[in-house]
Amino acid sequence: MSGAGPISRLVDEFARLPGIGPKTAQRLAFHVLNAPPEMARGLARALVEAREKICRCSECCDLTDSDPCPICRDPRRNREILCVVEQPRDVIAMEKSRGFKGLYHVLHGAISPMVGIGPGDLTVRDLLERLAGKNVREVILATNPNVEGDATALYLARLIKPAGIKVTRIAHGLPVGASLEYADEMTLSKALEGRQELG
Amino acid sequence: MSGAGPISRLVDEFARLPGIGPKTAQRLAFHVLNAPPEMARGLARALVEAREKICRCSECCDLTDSDPCPICRDPRRNREILCVVEQPRDVIAMEKSRGFKGLYHVLHGAISPMVGIGPGDLTVRDLLERLAGKNVREVILATNPNVEGDATALYLARLIKPAGIKVTRIAHGLPVGASLEYADEMTLSKALEGRQELG
Numbered sequence: 061m062s063g064a065g066p067i068s069r070l071v072d073e074f075a076r077l078p079g080i081g082p083k084t085a086q087r088l089a090f091h092v093l094n095a096p097p098e099m100a101r102g103l104a105r106a107l108v109e110a111r112e113k114i115c116r117c118s119e120c121c122d123l124t125d126s127d128p129c130p131i132c133r134d135p136r137r138n139r140e141i142l143c144v145v146e147q148p149r150d151v152i153a154m155e156k157s158r159g160f161k162g163l164y165h166v167l168h169g170a171i172s173p174m175v176g177i178g179p180g181d182l183t184v185r186d187l188l189e190r191l192a193g194k195n196v197r198e199v200i201l202a203t204n205p206n207v208e209g210d211a212t213a214l215y216l217a218r219l220i221k222p223a224g225i226k227v228t229r230i231a232h233g234l235p236v237g238a239s240l241e242y243a244d245e246m247t248l249s250k251a252l253e254g255r256q257e258l259g
Numbered sequence: 260m261s262g263a264g265p266i267s268r269l270v271d272e273f274a275r276l277p278g279i280g281p282k283t284a285q286r287l288a289f290h291v292l293n294a295p296p297e298m299a300r301g302l303a304r305a306l307v308e309a310r311e312k313i314c315r316c317s318e319c320c321d322l323t324d325s326d327p328c329p330i331c332r333d334p335r336r337n338r339e340i341l342c343v344v345e346q347p348r349d350v351i352a353m354e355k356s357r358g359f360k361g362l363y364h365v366l367h368g369a370i371s372p373m374v375g376i377g378p379g380d381l382t383v384r385d386l387l388e389r390l391a392g393k394n395v396r397e398v399i400l401a402t403n404p405n406v407e408g409d410a411t412a413l414y415l416a417r418l419i420k421p422a423g424i425k426v427t428r429i430a431h432g433l434p435v436g437a438s439l440e441y442a443d444e445m446t447l448s449k450a451l452e453g454r455q456e457l458g
Binding site for chain 2: 065066067069070072073076077078079080083084086087088089090091092093094097099100101102103104105106107108109110111112113114123124125147148149241242
């Protein structure tokens with residue numbers, strides 16, 4: 061094995077994924093080559109299918125393969141409470157905690173002047189349009205408890221409060237500086253219960 | 260995003276790769292979904308292509324997309340010296356050290372009674388047939404310097420020596436218990452120079 065060929069192309073493609081260095085990419089490539097062909101085909105199919113079928117839900121902006129997404133479609137969810145999160149993975153984390161029965165809004169990021177992400181790069185406009193049209197009683201800001209997440213929450217609170225909607229911030233039951241994605245389900249539940257109305 | 264769908268299928272497929280846990284799989288899946296579609300398609304194509312085109316070289320048993328492989332085909336390589344390694348990735352590591360100009364033989368593993376890998380699971384028979392037919396003067400055993408690699412080297416030495424072929428073991432310039440794959444190129448070169456004839 062040497063030079064440019066199907067193996068090194070596969071190694072290169074793996075190495076383009078985040079957190080996968082050249083050695084890990086090589087290890088993954090050789091694993092796939094030694095595994096039954098179904099493994100390579102299964103991953104290839106899942107990649108193409110996911111990339112083709114997945115779009116943003118026209119209501120909550122979460123990633124979904126059916127629009128509106130299953131959560132927005134679910135008649136048992138409380139439509140008066142919106143939980144605003146940064147990423148689709150945060151919706152998964154919240155759903156696992158089973159502590160929330162309202163709807164979501166996915167920002168697809170947080171305001172971060174350092175890396176040039178402003179409100180226009182997020183789904184802030186969609187959120188405001190959504191709030192204007194529907195009878196939302198409370199907006200829970202569940203952005204990450206770090207600098208960017210806190211700034212985003214403050215920014216949204218100032219936009220939403222004038223409309224007379226109750227705005228709360230998820231409680232800092234989470235260790236400060238941590239990431240919502242890695243919180244355990246109990247901590248997430250506790251943080252949700254202890255939410256406080258914003259200034 | 261919830262339940263079974265293209266996203267969770269993609270997460271599951273990533274999680275089947277070695278060393279990729281559920282959180283990392285989720286992170287990779289969402290990265291692919293946020294990246295340009297070319298990324299998903301590129302990885303998918305590389306997977307299918309590599310799995311379809313790659314076979315074992317009929318001479319050295321290394322993985323290749325052309326049989327015999329480029330190294331076995333290369334007229335400048337010294338056909339009198341064979342370097343026996345455990346895995347295709349070890350060939351890559353050896354080639355990077357530029358210390359070896361002979362041919363390789365890839366065992367695709369090491370003898371390990373603990374996990375039920377015996378000589379019959381490796382390419383030992385191919386190696387012996389190869390040695391019977393060709394004028395090989397020396398066999399360098401470059402299996403990993405750990406229990407399984409040492410046992411495999413001893414086993415092969417006992418099989419090959421009666422045929423009157425010089426059998427050497429790569430020097431323990433490598434830290435004992437380490438893996439060939441992660442050695443730096445200088446260490447690998449030194450280990451090759453300091454090789455010792457076996458028993």
